[in-house]
Amino acid sequence: MRYGFAIDQRTCIGCHACTVACKTEHEVPVGQFRTWVKYVDQGTFPSNTRDFGVMRCNHCTDAPCVRICPTKALFTREDGIVDFDRDRCIGCKSCMQGCPYDAIYIDDDTHTAAKCNFCAHRVDEGLEPACVVVCPTHSIWVGDLSDPNSGIARLVADNPVQVRAPEQGTGPNVFYLGSDRAVLDPVSAPAQGGYIYSTPDPHRAEVAADMPLDPVTQARTTLDTAHPRPWGWRVTTYLWTKALGAGAMLLATLAQLFGIPLGGIGMIVAPALGVAGIAITGALLVWDLKRPERFYYILTKPNPTSWLFWGSVVLGVGAALFGIWLLMGIAVVAGLVAPATMSPWFTGLAIPAFLAAAMVTGYTGFLFNQAEGRDLWQSPLLFWHLVVQAFGVGGGGLLVAALFGDVDETALALLAGALTLGIAVHVVMLVFEYLGQHETRQASTAAHLVTHGRYATTFWFGGIGLAVVAAVLGAIGWAGVLVVGAIGGLLAQAALLFYESVFVRAGQDVPLS
Amino acid sequence: MTDIAPSDSIPTRPSTQPTTEPRVPPGQEAEAEPGHPMPGERRHEHLRNYPPVSDWDHHVEYDAKAHPRKVPHSYMLIPTTCFNCESACGLLAYVDKEDLSIKKLEGNPAHPGSRGRNCAKGPATVNQIDDPERILHPLKRVGERGAGQWEQVTWDEALDDIGGRIRRAILEDRHNEVMYHVGRPGEDGFAERFLAAWGVDGHNSHTNVCSSGARLGMTLWGGYDRPSPDHANAKVILLLSSHLETGHYFNPHAQRIMEGKQAGAKLVVVDPRMSNTASHADLWLAPWPGSEAAILLAIASHLLRTRQIDRDYLRRWFNWKVYLAELHPEAPVTFEAFLDRLEADYAGYTPEFAAEEAQVPVERITALSELVAQCDHRLSAHVWRSACAGNEGGWQVARSLWFVLALTGSIGTPGGTSPNGWDKFIPHGPGMPGAHERWNELTWPREYPLSTNEMSILLPHFLADERAKLDVYFSRVFNPVWTFPDGFSWMRALSDETKVGCHVALTPTWSETAEFADYVLPMGHAPERHDTHSYETHAGRWLGFRQPVRRVAMEKLGQAVGDTRDANPGEVWEENEFWFELSWRIDPDGSLGIRQYFESPYRPGEKVTVDEYYRWIFENRVPGLPAKAEAEGLTPLEYMRRYGAVEVGESIYRQDERHVPDDDLVGAEPDPAGSETEGVLRTPTTDESAPPLIGEAGAIGVRHDDGTETAGWLTPSRKLEVYSTSMRDWGWPEHATPGYIRSHVAQREIDLDAGDLVLVPTFRLPTLIHTRSGNAKYLNEISNSHPLWLNSVDARRHGVVTGDLVRLSTAIGYFVVRVWVTEGIRPSVCALSHHMGRWRLHDAEGSRWVSGLVDITHPDGPESFLLRYRGGVKPFTSDDPDSERIWWTDPGVHQNLAFGVQPDPWSGMHCWLQKVRMEKARPNDRYGDVWVDTARSREVYREWLAKTRRTTGPGGMRRPEFLMRPIKPTRGTFRVEP
Structure with missing residues (x-):
C-alpha cells in the first residue's frame, strides 16, 4: 500500500478550491497552508503563458522530515501516508529544514508542526481527502500507487509525469502531469515583480531580487504563499557558543595529552567555557522550541534516526565530561588535590573529552546534513569545518583568558596557533565552498546570495575580512605578542558570528516551492 | 437527434469507477445502499468522495485536529445551495449533532449541476457563517443617514413600520413608489410573486451593470437571453472571457469545459487579458476591447463565403424572407438568393478588417475561422459580460456570436449551444398572482424601449431629475454605492429623504450601501435560508433547493422550530418568511386582495409556512419529483430536504423542434402567409392578457413551410431573427x-x-465575488491586493515600474492605483480587478477583514467628493483568533466611484470599459484616493442619455412585448396612454 496523489496540471484552473477545502477541513490558521496553488507567468506578450502548480507534502517514500524529527511526531504509516501527531511535537522546526518542499509549518494555534497528512482521518473512514472531493476539474487523483490497477497508478504509468525536487532522492509520491518545469522548480521562477492578486512576503521579495530571471522564459512566480525562515539568531548564536566551548576543550584536552601546560586556563577556563557553552546552547535550543515545555520529549520519545536526538545526547555527554574536568580543575586550583595526583585522571579523561568536544561542535554538521531541504548545508565537510572553526574560536577565546593568566610560550603557541590556523583554514574552506561549484541550483543560488547578494557585505567584510584580520593578529600573537593575539581572538568570535548568521539565513532563503 | 457523446474511454485518463456500477456483487442487490445513483458520486478504488446517503442523518467523522487520536463527532449531513455566485452549486453542510454548529460545507453529490464539486467560495461559506462581524439583529437608523448611529429594534417594529408605509402607498395609488432592488437574486420566482401580489411594478435588478448587453444580443435572435453551452460534448469551445475560472457558471462549466477538452475539443479564448482560462486555450486572441463583434462577423463571413454552413437549419429557422423583403426587395424570394445577399452583405468583414480592428495578427483570425468551420455542429460558446458589458454596442458581440452558432448549425445540438430557457426550470408556488397594470418609468423609461432589463444605473439620476420619488426602497444583497458606477451619486440619492423615503437594506453583512439605510435587516447566508433555483449549467435541467441546515437538523432531531430565526444566529432571518409576514402586515384583513397569496394551500385562511409553500411546489409543480420521492418512500418535500436537488430533464436538445401539445393548439390560428410573422400560431388574446416572462401573449408555436408545427422560438416570428423587426420598429432600422x-x-x-489607455475594470478573480466575499477570511488571505495590470510596452512609454503609483483620470474624476507590469495583458489596455477597494466610514460597520477606514470630504465644493483611506486593512481583535493574524494591508481602490454612467443606448448596459488618461501620481496623491466631480457625472449622464431615441413602437407600445421583463404587466399596460 502506497498512497499518493497525481495532480493533473493539464486541467487545473488555478481556482484555489483545494486550498480552501483543506483549510476548512483542518481549520488551518490564517496565513498558513497545507496545500496551495502557485502561479508562474512566462514569456512576452502575446507569446506568454501562465501555469499553475498545486503544492503540498509529497508523502515521500524516504521522508527526511520523519528522519530528522527528534520525537517521532512525524511518522510514515503502513499505507505510505506521512502523518504527524501534534501531541508529540516539541516545535523544533527541524522537519521544516528537512523538507525540500516547504510543506511543513508550525501551526499558530497549537505551536506544533503540521502539514498535509492526506486527510488520514478521512482515509481511515474510506473517504477521499477534502481537496480531491472539491476539485471542480477532478485534477487531483488519489489512490494506491503500489496497485498497478488503480486509477492513479495507470494515470502515472501511462503519462509523462514529473515530481518536485527529484534530486533530493526523497521518493516523492505526488506526481504532476503536464506541469511546467518553472512551476516545479522555484529557482527557475523568482517572485520578482509582485504577485497577480496578493503580495510576496518581504522576505521572498528580497531573496527574489537577488535571483536571476531565466533569459529565455522570463519565468516569474506570480502567486505563492509565504514560508518564513524557521531558524534565526538563536541557532546562529548557539553555533558560536558551542564552537567556543568545544574549541576551548579541544585545546585543553590536546594540551593535556601533549603535556603543554595551560594551568588554570586548561583546568578552569576551558571547561567553564565548555560547560557554559553547552548550557547556553541548551538554553537557546529550548528557547527556540515552539513548545519549550516539552523539551524533555527528546529523551522520553526519542527518534534514533534524528541528529537532533543524538545532538542532545552529545550535549549531555559533553556537559558531563566538561563538568567533571571543571570539578577536577577546581579541586586542583583550590588545593584540595595535588596536581600530580590529578594529572593521570586528566589524561584519562582527555581522550573522551576531546571526542566529546569534537562531537559537541561537529554534530550540527550531521544535523544540518539531515536538513535535506537546505542544499547549502549539505557539504560533506561541514563536520570538519565546524571542528576547524571550534579550534579557531576556542584558541581565540583562551588567548583572551591568557591575558589574565600566566602562560608559557608553548601554551601561547598552541592557543595562537589554533586561532591562526583554525581561522585561516576556515577562510580557505569558505573560499572553496562559496566560489566553487555547487551540486544543485538551490545551493548555488544560496551561495550567490552570500557572495553577491543580500549577504555579500556581511560575508565579505564580517565573515571573511574580519577572519583574515583575526588570523593575521593571531599570527602576531603566535610570534609572541599576546595582546595582539588576544585582540585577534576577540575578532575571531565576531567573524564567526557574522559568518554563521549568513550561513544559517542563506541556507533557508532559497524558496522550495 | 443523435447524441454525440464524447468517447468514454480516453486512453490517457483512466476513469474512476463509474457511479452507476453496482457497488455490491451481483446477486446481493438486496444489500445495495438506499437512494439513487447520484451524479456526483465517485470513487478512487476504495476511497469514496462522500459518505453514503444512508449515513447522512448520522455520520461519524473523526476529529481532524485530534488525529491520530480517534475522537469521533456525530454529524447530520444536510444539503443546501451555495450563495456566493450565480451558479448555485450544491453544498452539503456538516451539522454537529452536539451543538448544532456547522462544522464545514462540502459539495452535494446529488446536485446535477455541480456534481459534488465546488470552487473555493463554496467551502468558504463557513467563514461567512462564523464571521465575527456579521449583523445579528434588526437595526434602525437614529442619526443622519450615513452617520453610523443605530438602535436595535424588534422585527415586529420593523415589519409594522415598513408594512404600514407600503399599505399607505398602495391605498394612495402610489404603487410605483415601492421598489425592490436586488443584486444577486439567488432564487427564481419568489420576488415576482410578492411584487405581483402587491400589484407593484417595483422590480429592479443589477442586470444593467452585468448582462444587459449579452441579453439584448441574444434576445433579438430567439427571445431567450442566455447561452447554455454543452461544453462537455463540444468539438470547439469558444469563450469570450474567463469562463473557466470566474464566469457564469464557473464550477459547473469548468468541469464540463475540461471534460470537453480532454475528449479532444479545441478551446478558443478571446480576452485582452491572460486569464486562467486563456492560459488553457489552444488559441488565445487578445483583441482590442470592443472589436470582438468584428472578429465574429469575420468568422461568419468566412463561413458564408466558403458555404460551410448548415443550409437546412438556416432555411427552416432564419426569418430570411423578412431579411430579403426589407433589405433586398428586388431579389427573388428564394433561400439561395438570401444566402447570396447575406454573403455579399457581410463580405466586408474580411480577416484583414477584423485584424485591423482587433489589432491581432490576421493569421489568428483565419485560424479561428477555420477552426470554427470544422466544428461539425459542435460549437459551444459563451459570452455573458466582458465585451458585451464593456462596450457601447457590445450587445452586437453576443448577436454576432449567435450568428456564428446558427451558421454552423450548432444551436441546440449535442456539443453545441442552447438557449438558457431550454435548460432552466422555474416552478411557482400556489395561486400565482395575475399580471399587474402598472408601468414604472424609473426602471422602464421611454428612452430605452429595448433595454434588458431595468435601467437601474440611472436611478439616482432619474431621482435627481425628479422624474419620480421612492417611498419604500428595498436593497437586497445589493450594494450599488460600491458595485455600480457613479457611487457618489448613489450616496447623494440615498442620503436624501425627499427622494428615498425609507431605505430597507436586507443583507447578512455591512456594506457601503447598508450604511445609507434606515433599516438594516439581517438575512441568512447560504445555509440559513430557503430558495429554489435552476440554472442552465449543461444540456439538462434541474431544480435546486436551498435550506436552512440548522433548522432542518433541529426538526429532524425533534426540536420545535417556529421560524428560521429560531435556528439562525442572533435574530437573523430569511427573506421568504419575511415577505410572507410583511405581506400579511400590508393587508392584515385581506381587503387589499394581497393576503390571499400568502395563505396556506393546506389550511385555508391561515398564514402559509415555508414548509407548506415548498411542499406545494414540490408536490404539484416539479415533473417527476413525486414519483422519485415515492420510489424512496419519501414525500416530495422530504426528498428535497434529503437531496437538495432533483434532475428534471437530461440530454435536452433542439427544443425549437418540439411539438406543441394538441391541447394548446385548440383555437390557435397561424398568422397569414406573406406577413412578417407568417405561420406564427396564436390563440386569441386581449389587452388584459398577461404575456409570459419572454414571448408574446397567445403565441405558442410556428407552422413551417413544410406544414410541420413546432414550438419554435420566442420572437415575434417564432424564428431566429436575422432581421429584427423590433429593432426597426423601435427606432433603429440600421441595426x-x-x-x-x-x-x-x-x-x-x-x-x-497623450497618455490614454483602455481600462478593463471588471475582471474577476476565481476566489472572490463582488462585495459579498469580504467576510470570508480563507478567500481574503489568498486574494488581497489590487494592482493595475499594465503591459511592459505601456509601462516603458509611461516610465513606470511595478509598484509605482499612477493617477488614472476618467470623465468624472480620477483614482490612484499601484502598477503591476505584466505580459498578461495586451498593450494599450490596462486592467484592475473588480473586487477590491472596500471601505467603511465607521469602524464597526464594514468588514475589517477586507476594508479600510475612509474619510469622504468635499475639497472643491459640495459637488466634489474625495474618498481617502485613513488606514489599510489591519489585524483586529475578535472571537476569532485569525483576525489578529491578518497580514495583508491593501484594501484596494474603489475605481467604480470614478466612472460616470455610460448606458448603452440600445440595451441600457452600463459600458464598463473606460477611456482613462494615465499619469504618474501627483505629490499629494495617496494610494486609493478617488476624486469625483458629481456635476461632471450629471453631464456624462446627459451626454449618454442624448444618444438614445425616445420612441414607441407600433400601436404605441413602450417596448416589444416579447422581450424579457420581470413582473410583466398586462399587454394593454405596454401601450402609452393616448
Missing part, C-alpha cells in the same frame, strides 16, 4: 441585422501618446 458598432473605447478614441 436590424447583426453588425459591428465601434465601441466608445475603439482605437480611434484612444490617444496613446
Whole structure:
C-alpha cells in the first residue's frame, strides 16, 4: 500500500478550491497552508503563458522530515501516508529544514508542526481527502500507487509525469502531469515583480531580487504563499557558543595529552567555557522550541534516526565530561588535590573529552546534513569545518583568558596557533565552498546570495575580512605578542558570528516551492 | 437527434469507477445502499468522495485536529445551495449533532449541476457563517443617514413600520413608489410573486451593470437571453472571457469545459487579458476591447463565403424572407438568393478588417475561422459580460456570436449551444398572482424601449431629475454605492429623504450601501435560508433547493422550530418568511386582495409556512419529483430536504423542434402567409392578457413551410431573427441585422501618446465575488491586493515600474492605483480587478477583514467628493483568533466611484470599459484616493442619455412585448396612454 496523489496540471484552473477545502477541513490558521496553488507567468506578450502548480507534502517514500524529527511526531504509516501527531511535537522546526518542499509549518494555534497528512482521518473512514472531493476539474487523483490497477497508478504509468525536487532522492509520491518545469522548480521562477492578486512576503521579495530571471522564459512566480525562515539568531548564536566551548576543550584536552601546560586556563577556563557553552546552547535550543515545555520529549520519545536526538545526547555527554574536568580543575586550583595526583585522571579523561568536544561542535554538521531541504548545508565537510572553526574560536577565546593568566610560550603557541590556523583554514574552506561549484541550483543560488547578494557585505567584510584580520593578529600573537593575539581572538568570535548568521539565513532563503 | 457523446474511454485518463456500477456483487442487490445513483458520486478504488446517503442523518467523522487520536463527532449531513455566485452549486453542510454548529460545507453529490464539486467560495461559506462581524439583529437608523448611529429594534417594529408605509402607498395609488432592488437574486420566482401580489411594478435588478448587453444580443435572435453551452460534448469551445475560472457558471462549466477538452475539443479564448482560462486555450486572441463583434462577423463571413454552413437549419429557422423583403426587395424570394445577399452583405468583414480592428495578427483570425468551420455542429460558446458589458454596442458581440452558432448549425445540438430557457426550470408556488397594470418609468423609461432589463444605473439620476420619488426602497444583497458606477451619486440619492423615503437594506453583512439605510435587516447566508433555483449549467435541467441546515437538523432531531430565526444566529432571518409576514402586515384583513397569496394551500385562511409553500411546489409543480420521492418512500418535500436537488430533464436538445401539445393548439390560428410573422400560431388574446416572462401573449408555436408545427422560438416570428423587426420598429432600422458598432473605447478614441489607455475594470478573480466575499477570511488571505495590470510596452512609454503609483483620470474624476507590469495583458489596455477597494466610514460597520477606514470630504465644493483611506486593512481583535493574524494591508481602490454612467443606448448596459488618461501620481496623491466631480457625472449622464431615441413602437407600445421583463404587466399596460 502506497498512497499518493497525481495532480493533473493539464486541467487545473488555478481556482484555489483545494486550498480552501483543506483549510476548512483542518481549520488551518490564517496565513498558513497545507496545500496551495502557485502561479508562474512566462514569456512576452502575446507569446506568454501562465501555469499553475498545486503544492503540498509529497508523502515521500524516504521522508527526511520523519528522519530528522527528534520525537517521532512525524511518522510514515503502513499505507505510505506521512502523518504527524501534534501531541508529540516539541516545535523544533527541524522537519521544516528537512523538507525540500516547504510543506511543513508550525501551526499558530497549537505551536506544533503540521502539514498535509492526506486527510488520514478521512482515509481511515474510506473517504477521499477534502481537496480531491472539491476539485471542480477532478485534477487531483488519489489512490494506491503500489496497485498497478488503480486509477492513479495507470494515470502515472501511462503519462509523462514529473515530481518536485527529484534530486533530493526523497521518493516523492505526488506526481504532476503536464506541469511546467518553472512551476516545479522555484529557482527557475523568482517572485520578482509582485504577485497577480496578493503580495510576496518581504522576505521572498528580497531573496527574489537577488535571483536571476531565466533569459529565455522570463519565468516569474506570480502567486505563492509565504514560508518564513524557521531558524534565526538563536541557532546562529548557539553555533558560536558551542564552537567556543568545544574549541576551548579541544585545546585543553590536546594540551593535556601533549603535556603543554595551560594551568588554570586548561583546568578552569576551558571547561567553564565548555560547560557554559553547552548550557547556553541548551538554553537557546529550548528557547527556540515552539513548545519549550516539552523539551524533555527528546529523551522520553526519542527518534534514533534524528541528529537532533543524538545532538542532545552529545550535549549531555559533553556537559558531563566538561563538568567533571571543571570539578577536577577546581579541586586542583583550590588545593584540595595535588596536581600530580590529578594529572593521570586528566589524561584519562582527555581522550573522551576531546571526542566529546569534537562531537559537541561537529554534530550540527550531521544535523544540518539531515536538513535535506537546505542544499547549502549539505557539504560533506561541514563536520570538519565546524571542528576547524571550534579550534579557531576556542584558541581565540583562551588567548583572551591568557591575558589574565600566566602562560608559557608553548601554551601561547598552541592557543595562537589554533586561532591562526583554525581561522585561516576556515577562510580557505569558505573560499572553496562559496566560489566553487555547487551540486544543485538551490545551493548555488544560496551561495550567490552570500557572495553577491543580500549577504555579500556581511560575508565579505564580517565573515571573511574580519577572519583574515583575526588570523593575521593571531599570527602576531603566535610570534609572541599576546595582546595582539588576544585582540585577534576577540575578532575571531565576531567573524564567526557574522559568518554563521549568513550561513544559517542563506541556507533557508532559497524558496522550495 | 443523435447524441454525440464524447468517447468514454480516453486512453490517457483512466476513469474512476463509474457511479452507476453496482457497488455490491451481483446477486446481493438486496444489500445495495438506499437512494439513487447520484451524479456526483465517485470513487478512487476504495476511497469514496462522500459518505453514503444512508449515513447522512448520522455520520461519524473523526476529529481532524485530534488525529491520530480517534475522537469521533456525530454529524447530520444536510444539503443546501451555495450563495456566493450565480451558479448555485450544491453544498452539503456538516451539522454537529452536539451543538448544532456547522462544522464545514462540502459539495452535494446529488446536485446535477455541480456534481459534488465546488470552487473555493463554496467551502468558504463557513467563514461567512462564523464571521465575527456579521449583523445579528434588526437595526434602525437614529442619526443622519450615513452617520453610523443605530438602535436595535424588534422585527415586529420593523415589519409594522415598513408594512404600514407600503399599505399607505398602495391605498394612495402610489404603487410605483415601492421598489425592490436586488443584486444577486439567488432564487427564481419568489420576488415576482410578492411584487405581483402587491400589484407593484417595483422590480429592479443589477442586470444593467452585468448582462444587459449579452441579453439584448441574444434576445433579438430567439427571445431567450442566455447561452447554455454543452461544453462537455463540444468539438470547439469558444469563450469570450474567463469562463473557466470566474464566469457564469464557473464550477459547473469548468468541469464540463475540461471534460470537453480532454475528449479532444479545441478551446478558443478571446480576452485582452491572460486569464486562467486563456492560459488553457489552444488559441488565445487578445483583441482590442470592443472589436470582438468584428472578429465574429469575420468568422461568419468566412463561413458564408466558403458555404460551410448548415443550409437546412438556416432555411427552416432564419426569418430570411423578412431579411430579403426589407433589405433586398428586388431579389427573388428564394433561400439561395438570401444566402447570396447575406454573403455579399457581410463580405466586408474580411480577416484583414477584423485584424485591423482587433489589432491581432490576421493569421489568428483565419485560424479561428477555420477552426470554427470544422466544428461539425459542435460549437459551444459563451459570452455573458466582458465585451458585451464593456462596450457601447457590445450587445452586437453576443448577436454576432449567435450568428456564428446558427451558421454552423450548432444551436441546440449535442456539443453545441442552447438557449438558457431550454435548460432552466422555474416552478411557482400556489395561486400565482395575475399580471399587474402598472408601468414604472424609473426602471422602464421611454428612452430605452429595448433595454434588458431595468435601467437601474440611472436611478439616482432619474431621482435627481425628479422624474419620480421612492417611498419604500428595498436593497437586497445589493450594494450599488460600491458595485455600480457613479457611487457618489448613489450616496447623494440615498442620503436624501425627499427622494428615498425609507431605505430597507436586507443583507447578512455591512456594506457601503447598508450604511445609507434606515433599516438594516439581517438575512441568512447560504445555509440559513430557503430558495429554489435552476440554472442552465449543461444540456439538462434541474431544480435546486436551498435550506436552512440548522433548522432542518433541529426538526429532524425533534426540536420545535417556529421560524428560521429560531435556528439562525442572533435574530437573523430569511427573506421568504419575511415577505410572507410583511405581506400579511400590508393587508392584515385581506381587503387589499394581497393576503390571499400568502395563505396556506393546506389550511385555508391561515398564514402559509415555508414548509407548506415548498411542499406545494414540490408536490404539484416539479415533473417527476413525486414519483422519485415515492420510489424512496419519501414525500416530495422530504426528498428535497434529503437531496437538495432533483434532475428534471437530461440530454435536452433542439427544443425549437418540439411539438406543441394538441391541447394548446385548440383555437390557435397561424398568422397569414406573406406577413412578417407568417405561420406564427396564436390563440386569441386581449389587452388584459398577461404575456409570459419572454414571448408574446397567445403565441405558442410556428407552422413551417413544410406544414410541420413546432414550438419554435420566442420572437415575434417564432424564428431566429436575422432581421429584427423590433429593432426597426423601435427606432433603429440600421441595426436590424447583426453588425459591428465601434465601441466608445475603439482605437480611434484612444490617444496613446497623450497618455490614454483602455481600462478593463471588471475582471474577476476565481476566489472572490463582488462585495459579498469580504467576510470570508480563507478567500481574503489568498486574494488581497489590487494592482493595475499594465503591459511592459505601456509601462516603458509611461516610465513606470511595478509598484509605482499612477493617477488614472476618467470623465468624472480620477483614482490612484499601484502598477503591476505584466505580459498578461495586451498593450494599450490596462486592467484592475473588480473586487477590491472596500471601505467603511465607521469602524464597526464594514468588514475589517477586507476594508479600510475612509474619510469622504468635499475639497472643491459640495459637488466634489474625495474618498481617502485613513488606514489599510489591519489585524483586529475578535472571537476569532485569525483576525489578529491578518497580514495583508491593501484594501484596494474603489475605481467604480470614478466612472460616470455610460448606458448603452440600445440595451441600457452600463459600458464598463473606460477611456482613462494615465499619469504618474501627483505629490499629494495617496494610494486609493478617488476624486469625483458629481456635476461632471450629471453631464456624462446627459451626454449618454442624448444618444438614445425616445420612441414607441407600433400601436404605441413602450417596448416589444416579447422581450424579457420581470413582473410583466398586462399587454394593454405596454401601450402609452393616448
